[in-house]
Amino acid sequence: MHTTSPSPDSPRIRILGIETSCDETAAAVVEDGHFPLSNVVASQIAVHAQYGGVFPEVASRQHIRTIYAVVNEALEQAHLSLEEIDAIAVTRGPGLPGSLVVGLNMAKGLALASHKPLIGINHLEGHIYSAWLASQEPGDHHPPQFPLLALLVSGGHTELILMTDHLVYQRLGATLDDAAGEAFDKVGRLLGLAYPGGPAIQEAARNGDETAFHFPRARLEGTWDFSFSGLKTAVLRTVQDLQKSGRGMPLADLAASFQAAVVDTLVSKTLHAARTFRVREILVAGGVSANLALRRAFQEQREFPVHFPPPSLCTDNAAMIAAAGYFHYLAGHQDGLDIDVLPTWPLLTTETLSAPSASK
Numbered sequence: 001m002h003t004t005s006p007s008p009d010s011p012r013i014r015i016l017g018i019e020t021s022c023d024e025t026a027a028a029v030v031e032d033g034h035f036p037l038s039n040v041v042a043s044q045i046a047v048h049a050q051y052g053g054v055f056p057e058v059a060s061r062q063h064i065r066t067i068y069a070v071v072n073e074a075l076e077q078a079h080l081s082l083e084e085i086d087a088i089a090v091t092r093g094p095g096l097p098g099s100l101v102v103g104l105n106m107a108k109g110l111a112l113a114s115h116k117p118l119i120g121i122n123h124l125e126g127h128i129y130s131a132w133l134a135s136q137e138p139g140d141h142h143p144p145q146f147p148l149l150a151l152l153v154s155g156g157h158t159e160l161i162l163m164t165d166h167l168v169y170q171r172l173g174a175t176l177d178d179a180a181g182e183a184f185d186k187v188g189r190l191l192g193l194a195y196p197g198g199p200a201i202q203e204a205a206r207n208g209d210e211t212a213f214h215f216p217r218a219r220l221e222g223t224w225d226f227s228f229s230g231l232k233t234a235v236l237r238t239v240q241d242l243q244k245s246g247r248g249m250p251l252a253d254l255a256a257s258f259q260a261a262v263v264d265t266l267v268s269k270t271l272h273a274a275r276t277f278r279v280r281e282i283l284v285a286g287g288v289s290a291n292l293a294l295r296r297a298f299q300e301q302r303e304f305p306v307h308f309p310p311p312s313l314c315t316d317n318a319a320m321i322a323a324a325g326y327f328h329y330l331a332g333h334q335d336g337l338d339i340d341v342l343p344t345w346p347l348l349t350t351e352t353l354s355a356p357s358a359s360k
């Protein structure tokens with residue numbers, strides 16, 4: 001599919017995005033797929049921190065309480081009424097069923113009341129399109145170019161995806177066990193750090209020596225897959241040995257060495273795939289793409305231009321859902337008011353993605 005950007009004179013397209021797949025209740029308005037006019041995220045992190053992770057039923061009930069206010073706030077900050085919105089894009093999956101239902105029903109109600117198109121979006125696709133969002137002035141914006149390789153690294157997913165055009169996805173590989181973000185969260189917990197582990201490990205690693213411990217890098221030669229469970233177990237063993245020896249816990253060194261192992265694994269396989277598939281650019285998205293060591297490692301190589309989302313748009317938000325919604329809108333995609341959530345929806349090419357049979 002080929003989409004072109006509208007000319008400067010064409011009317012601007014404004015998409016309202018809604019995201020409730022996990023523990024953020026989010027709504028945003030994005031103009032022409034690139035420029036966020038508003039981006040409201042009500043985080044539940046404080047609510048879930050006491051459980052050390054996301055508690056599904058608590059999450060969905062928290063979404064119910066906040067969704068109406070969050071959507072209103074997104075429209076208000078954009079200085080737009082619902083009538084001035086062109087379409088409503090909402091995360092349909094993958095995610096927690098009870099959480100997805102809250103956002104989808106809100107979006108259906110808005111679509112019904114305003115007679116605007118409803119567009120169901122895959123959350124992973126949303127993360128990818130976060131790299132199209134501008135953080136700066138419109139003139140500074142350079143959208144990613146095809147063919148590109150997307151490394152998607154979030155709390156639930158770690159995938160390498162080849163894109164030859166908008167909305168066309170070919171999954172090359174994925175994690176066989178823990179996602180990269182999940183590994184950060186689990187290692188954070190065993191190091192006694194706060195939830196979520198990713199930002200906490202990044203902070204703890206700041207003054208650490210990344211060569212202090214040599215943790216394994218699972219290469220999985222001959223595939224484009226990843227594995228992080230062996231690394232997590234190696235950190236656990238090292239922590240247990242240190243505890244037994246009574247030598248104290250060098251937290252900064254452990255965090256830095258673990259982080260370096262994750263970064264190394266992700267960067268080396270992504271570069272290898274980028275060379276093999278002769279892509280023009282690399283795109284890195286998902287919560288872990290906020291990681292400074294990962295950004296630095298990709299920026300230090302000179303072989304491929306690398307796109308990252310603006311830092312504030314790496315973790316879950318609705319601007320990314322609206323950005324993906326814009327490209328679906330341009331392609332004429334629209335869903336019926338009878339669509340269900342798809343909690344385990346894989347990211348597939350457009351044809352399968354928009355087919356009603358794309359069930360869980």
Ligand code: KG4
Nearest residue numbers: 154155156181196198199287288291315316
């Ligand atoms: O994309 P996201 O917000 O939610 C999912 O779709 O899963 O990703 C959340 C994940 C968590 O595992 C969190 O620990 C990780 O992203 N994360 C980070 C950083 N910020 C968030 N991991 C490493 N470094 C960070 N700075």
Ligand code: ZN
Nearest residue numbers: 154287315316
């Ligand atoms: Zn996410």
